[in-house]
Amino acid sequence: MTIGRVRPAVAGLASYTPGKAASQVEAEHNIDDAIKLASNENPWSPVPAVADAIAAAVAGVNRYADNNATDVRNAIGGWLGVDPAHVTVGCGSSGLLQQLFMTYVDPGDEVLFPYPSFEIYPIFSTLFDAVQVRVPLVDHAFDLDAVAAAVTDKTKLIFLATPNNPTGTSTDVRDIETLLERIPNDVIVVVDEAYREFNDPALGDPVTLQATHKNLVVTRTFSKAFGLAGLRSGYAVCDPEIVRELDKVRLAFSVSNLSQAGMLAAIEHEDAAMAKVAELLDERARCVETLANAGVEMPPTHANFIFIPTGDATTDIAIAMEKQGVVTRPFPGIGLRITIGSPSENDRWLAAFLAAR
Numbered sequence: 001m002t003i004g005r006v007r008p009a010v011a012g013l014a015s016y017t018p019g020k021a022a023s024q025v026e027a028e029h030n031i032d033d034a035i036k037l038a039s040n041e042n043p044w045s046p047v048p049a050v051a052d053a054i055a056a057a058v059a060g061v062n063r064y065a066d067n068n069a070t071d072v073r074n075a076i077g078g079w080l081g082v083d084p085a086h087v088t089v090g091c092g093s094s095g096l097l098q099q100l101f102m103t104y105v106d107p108g109d110e111v112l113f114p115y116p117s118f119e120i121y122p123i124f125s126t127l128f129d130a131v132q133v134r135v136p137l138v139d140h141a142f143d144l145d146a147v148a149a150a151v152t153d154k155t156k157l158i159f160l161a162t163p164n165n166p167t168g169t170s171t172d173v174r175d176i177e178t179l180l181e182r183i184p185n186d187v188i189v190v191v192d193e194a195y196r197e198f199n200d201p202a203l204g205d206p207v208t209l210q211a212t213h214k215n216l217v218v219t220r221t222f223s224k225a226f227g228l229a230g231l232r233s234g235y236a237v238c239d240p241e242i243v244r245e246l247d248k249v250r251l252a253f254s255v256s257n258l259s260q261a262g263m264l265a266a267i268e269h270e271d272a273a274m275a276k277v278a279e280l281l282d283e284r285a286r287c288v289e290t291l292a293n294a295g296v297e298m299p300p301t302h303a304n305f306i307f308i309p310t311g312d313a314t315t316d317i318a319i320a321m322e323k324q325g326v327v328t329r330p331f332p333g334i335g336l337r338i339t340i341g342s343p344s345e346n347d348r349w350l351a352a353f354l355a356a357r
């Protein structure tokens with residue numbers, strides 16, 4: 001029996017499957033000490049000064065937060081060297097992605113993205129009754145010529161995650177600029193930089209393209225590099241006209257006072273977080289080298305995870321690793337995505353993967 005009249009788009013949608021919790025795998029396989037490397041989280045708690053600022057904000061949660069997050073916008077503007085009128089915030093960058101759908105997508109509109117990419121793009125496309133146009137990756141990376149060729153007069157949004165989840169591959173900002181020059185300027189191009197801080201800086205900063213391309217929206221997050229995933233702290237840099245529209249559809253007060261305190265402190269203590277990012281990058285290099293020495297082939301990663309194209313063996317390998325207490329994110333038939341963890345976690349998953357493959 002169905003209670004109420006569920007929208008067909010929702011009824012037809014599979015429930016979102018977040019990365020399995022370590023406790024779930026412990027129960028399934030009757031083991032203890034499982035580790036979760038399935039959600040591209042930061043293995044480290046936020047730096048102490050940031051944790052303290054969040055704790056201090058707890059006393060104020062009897063009040064709603066500043067819905068405009070004015071201090072945060074000003075701080076992000078100063079931090080990035082952009083006018084704060086170009087900045088908005090969201091309940092995680094996922095919240096901003098949802099706001100983009102709410103703002104631009106009517107049923108039947110086309111939403112375009114390379115695929116495989118972040119699973120939220122197909123989910124929101126389904127929810128908003130959009131037509132998904134998935135442009136296949138080539139060698140695990142974007143084919144921007146094919147993206148440009150797939151644009152029609154029904155295209156409303158294009159999503160480019162760089163580094164891409166799940167493949168970890170990155171796109172040069174000069175190539176994004178070439179794409180922007182080829183497509184109509186009433187198509188919104190979203191560059192999703194959730195993993196920006198792990199990327200190769202030589203690939204450039206897409207925000208610099210906004211002076212000439214007002215249809216470009218750059219989304220970022222404090223979830224990954226700054227270790228604030230649980231706070232839901234995202235932001236976007238875009239034209240003030242787009243900011244105004246996105247702000248209309250954000251769930252009021254959804255960027256909480258704790259989240260705002262966390263973002264302000266994270267900006268202030270950026271150096272401490274970046275020192276931890278540097279450690280993760282060293283660990284990433286160590287993991288890649290270990291795999292390469294064992295003859296494992298994988299695309300170059302620019303994120304806080306490694307993608308191993310294990311093809312048809314993916315599910316079997318993921319289950320074998322789970323039995324050894326290592327939870328990864330399998331993409332059945334395609335490959336395995338494994339988050340870079342602490343050094344001891346990395347030792348464990350490397351050993352588990354090499355034994356399981």
Ligand SMILES: Cc1ncc(COP(=O)(O)O)c(C=O)c1O
Nearest residue numbers: 092093094118161165194221223
């Ligand atoms: C490509 C990409 N974009 C956005 C997000 C969302 O991050 P958050 O909503 O925590 O800011 C993720 C999280 O996994 C992601 O992989």
